Amino acid sequence: MKGTKVQFISKNFIRMILLLIAVSIVTFTLVSISPIDPLSANVGQAALGSMSQEQKEKLEEYWGVNESPVQRYLNWAGDFVRGDMGVSLLYRQPVTKVIAVKLSNSLFLMAIAWAISGVLGFMLGVLSGAFRGTWLDKLIQGYSLLIASTPVFWLALLLLLIFAVWMKLLPIGLSVPIGVEASGVTFFDRVQHAILPAITLSITGVSNITLHTREKMIDVMESDYMLFAQARGESRWSMIRRHGLRNIILPALTLQFASISEIIGGSVLVEQVFSYPGLGQAAVAAGTGSDVPLLLGITLVTAAMVFLGNFIANILYGVVDPRMRKGGTVS
Amino acid sequence: MNQRKKTLVIFVGAVLFLVVVTVAGVFCYDAARVTDFSRKNLSPCGQYLFGTDWMGRDMLTRTLTGLSMSILIGMCAASISAIIAFVLGVMAAVLGNKVDSVISFLIDMIMGIPHILLLILISYALGKGFKGVMLGVALTHWPSLARVIRGEVLQLKNSQYIQVAYRLGHSKMKVAMKHMVPHLLPQFIVGLILTFPHAILHEASITFLGFGLSAEQPAIGIILSESMKYLITGKWWLAVLPGIMLVLTVVLFDVAGGSLRKILDPSSAHN
Numbered sequence: 001m002k003g004t005k006v007q008f009i010s011k012n013f014i015r016m017i018l019l020l021i022a023v024s025i026v027t028f029t030l031v032s033i034s035p036i037d038p039l040s041a042n043v044g045q046a047a048l049g050s051m052s053q054e055q056k057e058k059l060e061e062y063w064g065v066n067e068s069p070v071q072r073y074l075n076w077a078g079d080f081v082r083g084d085m086g087v088s089l090l091y092r093q094p095v096t097k098v099i100a101v102k103l104s105n106s107l108f109l110m111a112i113a114w115a116i117s118g119v120l121g122f123m124l125g126v127l128s129g130a131f132r133g134t135w136l137d138k139l140i141q142g143y144s145l146l147i148a149s150t151p152v153f154w155l156a157l158l159l160l161l162i163f164a165v166w167m168k169l170l171p172i173g174l175s176v177p178i179g180v181e182a183s184g185v186t187f188f189d190r191v192q193h194a195i196l197p198a199i200t201l202s203i204t205g206v207s208n209i210t211l212h213t214r215e216k217m218i219d220v221m222e223s224d225y226m227l228f229a230q231a232r233g234e235s236r237w238s239m240i241r242r243h244g245l246r247n248i249i250l251p252a253l254t255l256q257f258a259s260i261s262e263i264i265g266g267s268v269l270v271e272q273v274f275s276y277p278g279l280g281q282a283a284v285a286a287g288t289g290s291d292v293p294l295l296l297g298i299t300l301v302t303a304a305m306v307f308l309g310n311f312i313a314n315i316l317y318g319v320v321d322p323r324m325r326k327g328g329t330v331s
Numbered sequence: 332m333n334q335r336k337k338t339l340v341i342f343v344g345a346v347l348f349l350v351v352v353t354v355a356g357v358f359c360y361d362a363a364r365v366t367d368f369s370r371k372n373l374s375p376c377g378q379y380l381f382g383t384d385w386m387g388r389d390m391l392t393r394t395l396t397g398l399s400m401s402i403l404i405g406m407c408a409a410s411i412s413a414i415i416a417f418v419l420g421v422m423a424a425v426l427g428n429k430v431d432s433v434i435s436f437l438i439d440m441i442m443g444i445p446h447i448l449l450l451i452l453i454s455y456a457l458g459k460g461f462k463g464v465m466l467g468v469a470l471t472h473w474p475s476l477a478r479v480i481r482g483e484v485l486q487l488k489n490s491q492y493i494q495v496a497y498r499l500g501h502s503k504m505k506v507a508m509k510h511m512v513p514h515l516l517p518q519f520i521v522g523l524i525l526t527f528p529h530a531i532l533h534e535a536s537i538t539f540l541g542f543g544l545s546a547e548q549p550a551i552g553i554i555l556s557e558s559m560k561y562l563i564t565g566k567w568w569l570a571v572l573p574g575i576m577l578v579l580t581v582v583l584f585d586v587a588g589g590s591l592r593k594i595l596d597p598s599s600a601h602n
Contacts (some may be wrong), residue, residue, distance in 0.1 A: 018436075019425075019436070019439055019440050019443055022471060023440055023443055026440070027444070027452055030452045030453060030455070030456040031452070031455060031456060033456050034455055034456045034457070034511050035458040036458075075357060091491050107587045115393050140341065145585060146578070146581065146582065149532075149581035149582045149585055150526060150578050150581075151535055151536060151539075151555075151574075151577060151578075151581075152536070153539050153555065153576070154555060154570070154574040154577065156488060157555065157558070157559060157570045157574065158563065158570070158571065158574065161562055161567055161570065161571070162563065165562060165563055165565065165567075198592055239420070259443075260443075260445070261442065261443070261445050262446075264445040264448075265445040265446045265447040265448070268445070268447045268448065268540070269447065269536055269539070269540070270397060272539075272540060280447075282527075283448055283451060284451070284540050284541070286455070287451040287452075287542060288541055288542070290455075295451075295452070295455065298448070299448055299452060302444070302445050303443045303445075303446060305441045306444070306445065307443050310439075310443075311339075
């Protein structure tokens with residue numbers, strides 16, 4: 001019994017590592033086949049022209065132009081494992097440092113949005129599924145469908161227009177007030193600047209979780225044991241609590257952890273609109289500015305977050321699901 | 332009018348609207364690029380329903396053109412994605428465990444990279460521009476549909492008529508083509524249509540971030556990204572109206588896909 005559990009966890013862990021390696025190969029290949037030449041992109045055409053042949057060769061050696069792509073990948077991956085992701089060309093700082101700063105900004109946003117959208121989405125989904133066909137269900141469903149069809153960046157623009165431009169309640173962008181020294185920034189300032197981006201992210205996150213939870217809830221509501229519970233004379237609320245919630249908590253967990261990827265994706269767009277200096281904005285800057293080391297670093301870090309989420313979800317499955325707890329397997 | 336007819340009417344209505352927008356947008360292409368400084372920064376009025384921007388361009392024609400471009404790119408890319416999904420999904424389910432685990436691994440991998448980041452990466456790999464958006468959207472929308480189709484084929488494989496076909500000595504390929512594909516087709520078509528809205532949204536998003544079409548093109552992402560600069564000065568119509576049209580387009584694609592699913596689903600034939 002104990003053995004299977006360890007086996008289960010280690011199998012999942014190995015799969016996660018393999019996936020990460022695969023992601024690193026794919027992203028590295030993608031940036032390698034880019035027609036954007038690292039030498040002319042980073043040194044500049046004019047500077048290249050005025051350089052002697054020897055200098056050019058030195059630079060080429062430095063950027064690894066003449067090495068085979070496989071060799072370059074191995075060099076990069078070796079450094080990466082040792083915690084050296086290279087130097088960001090845009091920020092002139094080690095990528096690890098840039099990512100650490102940006103991630104701490106973003107994490108604040110993403111954690112709030114993740115929690116709100118998860119809890120709210122779950123509740124709305126359960127309500128909507130349990131009271132299927134009523135006006136409440138129609139309202140929730142309509143809201144979810146509408147939000148799911150709304151581009152995140154447009155929602156962000158709309159909220160910005162309403163709350164920052166028209167009502168002047170909240171600041172227009174950035175994570176701290178402009179023209180205030182770092183020491184003068186209070187916690188309140190930070191929260192105030194994060195409200196709109198966090199709300200935008202939460203609103204979009206809710207719809208997906210609601211729709212999926214509703215689907216599962218409807219499946220549960222149509223099951224025989226629910227019919228039997230109804231025949232026994234259980235109240236609707238007691239049915240939901242005793243039979244409904246227990247049966248949809250598992251898919252809900254998976255959904256919640258699977259939504260990490262979506263929230264990171266959303267934060268890229270939201271941060272762009274609010275000029276919030278987080279990981280997403282750095283990713284866009286790295287893409288437009290051909291900052292390859294930073295782009296690679298951000299992709300791997302976010303992919304690692306997503307895979308870690310899936311990994312945790314799988315382990316939680318084992319803890320929560322009584323069938324798994326007894327050492328069986330769930331297909 | 333019964334439920335089925337109503338659904339059919341909704342479906343036809345949604346498709347009709349989308350076709351009209353697309354065609355109108357194609358014809359508006361030249362009108363959308365006309366600049367006239369005598370009419371700049373007008374808020375919406377009778378003559379210019381969507382107002383005009385800072386260069387005096389009519390926002391209605393710009394929005395229509397942008398939408399039609401997004402719709403066309405989205406539909407093209409989503410179709411490529413759906414075909415990839417179909418082939419991989421069937422392959423995963425039919426060709427045995429090894430192929431299946433490779434394809435499942437691939438699906439997990441693609442889903443592990445946040446979608447927008449993957450689009451940025453592909454766009455960067457192809458040197459940005461139109462090709463980057465097109466291939467980016469086409470190459471990244473297949474995993475979820477592939478997963479659905481794989482699951483469906485796995486279920487089909489155990490059904491009696493497929494088992495019988497195998498016992499009769501038909502080759503795997505023949506069973507797949509003759510018995511499985513026709514069964515999967517309705518689901519595939521619905522999946523395809525439901526991929527359109529995602530593709531359109533992602534096309535708009537990646538263009539909004541500045542990785543897609545060049546800034547002279549009246550793409551919907553570019554219109555919205557430009558409107559951001561004028562938001563603070565109170566020119567709300569530049570962002571709000573094109574955005575509403577985009578949402579409407581995406582909703583209608585969703586509605587069309589959903590109602591088609593209802594029409595094709597045999598279990599709802601008597602409603």
